[in-house]
Amino acid sequence: MSELYLRNRWFEDIPVGEFHVFGSHTFSELEMVEFAKRYAPTPEFLDPEAARQLRWGGLVAAPWHLCAMWMRKMVDYMEVYAQGVNDGRRNGAGVAILELDWLEPVRPGHTLTYTYEIVSKSDKIIRDRWGIIRSRNEAFNQYGNKVMSFEIDILAERDL
Amino acid sequence: MPKIRTSHSSAIALDEQSIIDFAQSFDPQPYHLDRNAADASIFGGLCASGWQVGALASRLTGEALMSAGIPYITTTQVNQLRWLRPTFVDDQLIAHIEFDEPTPSSPVPDCDSLDVSVTLKDSNDQAIAEMTCRVAVATDATI
Numbered sequence: 001m002s003e004l005y006l007r008n009r010w011f012e013d014i015p016v017g018e019f020h021v022f023g024s025h026t027f028s029e030l031e032m033v034e035f036a037k038r039y040a041p042t043p044e045f046l047d048p049e050a051a052r053q054l055r056w057g058g059l060v061a062a063p064w065h066l067c068a069m070w071m072r073k074m075v076d077y078m079e080v081y082a083q084g085v086n087d088g089r090r091n092g093a094g095v096a097i098l099e100l101d102w103l104e105p106v107r108p109g110h111t112l113t114y115t116y117e118i119v120s121k122s123d124k125i126i127r128d129r130w131g132i133i134r135s136r137n138e139a140f141n142q143y144g145n146k147v148m149s150f151e152i153d154i155l156a157e158r159d160l
Numbered sequence: 161m162p163k164i165r166t167s168h169s170s171a172i173a174l175d176e177q178s179i180i181d182f183a184q185s186f187d188p189q190p191y192h193l194d195r196n197a198a199d200a201s202i203f204g205g206l207c208a209s210g211w212q213v214g215a216l217a218s219r220l221t222g223e224a225l226m227s228a229g230i231p232y233i234t235t236t237q238v239n240q241l242r243w244l245r246p247t248f249v250d251d252q253l254i255a256h257i258e259f260d261e262p263t264p265s266s267p268v269p270d271c272d273s274l275d276v277s278v279t280l281k282d283s284n285d286q287a288i289a290e291m292t293c294r295v296a297v298a299t300d301a302t303i
Binding site: 038039040041042044045055056062063064065067068069071072075079092093094095096097098099100101102103150155 | 178182185186187188189202203209210211212214215216218219222233234235236237238239240241242243267268269270271
């Protein structure tokens, strides 16, 4: 199997240490406000005028917006290479997030670049079929500062 | 021992359209977009992106804190978020929280830190997700 087909790889095919820079996104004020309306209706995230007088001196992105965009960039990157099996996916369903830190505010016009590295694979087998793979994920702004990091455990099908 | 306090949020219902809207923007995978594809998937039915569930868990945590008189500003860390089951169409989400006293200093200006344990439950009191997080609360609520 070509190593490029990221989503149809078995557990056994995914190497610890694999590292990808998988996407970038520039956050606009409009999309930040739209996200905040539904998921973080706080003036700091929602109201560009009011936010000027508040604790960050201007509108900032809701923390989970940075995660949601991580997911979008991951899907865009992975789906290009999801081919060759039933629905094209042998890995990806999330089990848990660990040590998620939001480190710096993200303002309108900031560009984040997302990376992941496979850090460990569990020996545990779930429902006779699934293994767990842990990756470390980071986002950096246009100044090179880390603005977010977390680890995530996903299921990957065992080639048993 | 610090005194543990509890609170809970109101319920948010996740209808099909809001699940699909989020998925189209942020998580366009078949099991979050299409009923038929979802029925055949690992999840067994159309379900919300885990990131939509996480974002709502924080929103409801903030609401539960506010209703307990705690001036929640934002979440700064999630030590752990564990999805216990998929969130399906028309599930009601309610955050049940436990917390004690804020500690001084936070990465957010003019805030203290507060550690909160959250269980996100459905309307049958069954757990959907568990989260432990650190939030920023206003040091002076008048700021």
